[in-house]
Amino acid sequence: MKIPRVKICCISSIEEANIAIEHGASALGLVGHMPSGPGVIEDKLIHQIARKVPPPISTFLLTSETKPQDIITHYKKVYTSTIQIVDELENRDYELLRVELPNVKLVQVIHVIDQNSVQEAIEISKFVDAILLDSGNPNLSVKELGGTGRTHNWGLSREIRKSIPIPLFLAGGINKDNVMKAIEMVQPFGLDLCSSVRTDGKLDRQKLKDFFNAIEIKDKD
Secondary structure (H helix, E strand, O other): OOOOEEEEOOOOOHHHHHHHHHHOOOEEEEEOOOOOOOOEOOHHHHHHHHHHOOOOOEEEEEEOOOOHHHHHHHHOOOOOOEEEEOOOOHHHOHHHHHHHOOOOEEEEEEEOOOHHHHHHHHHHOOOOOEEEEEOOEOOOOOOEOOOOOOOOOHHHHHHHHHHOOOOEEEEOOOOOOOHHHHHHHHOOOEEEEOHHHEEOOEEOHHHHHHHHHHHHHHHHO
């Protein structure tokens, strides 16, 4: 079984970035302004962290902007390697992002709610570099755009993974106890963690160690 790459989200400092990388993270999530959810930091700090992260590690700007030009403006404040769009892009105008930011990877979040989410992921997979499946709900009056700590229907996630030709990240309530079930069921390219490796909002070295050990033990079996 191929073990997925691991992205640690809600990084709040250079120290946390170093801790995540030290324990095996392949990517770091840096959260810009959001209507709800954890991990939000100032754009200036996102830029500082992104500058310090060594090139093999990907840095993801999580942006809740929905207009292409606003996303471009947000990106130019931080200069991460990747943009993670957590809400629906207006008019699905990914082409403008490609033209303006040709060397930046685009990851679109799909909040897995029902069968419509499957179709949405299939359609959008034509325009982006990866799909990230999460457990938020952008239809609420105060949008949930990630960081819920909830799992979603992994059966739908598996259906999406089988239906798209690009990498898929799986997020939402993944922890050391359910990670192998998630991998076996969905077979994602990457996993995305936030609350499950934190204590009182801070990155927890022991929880990180336990999570990566859970994957490595299975990998040796």
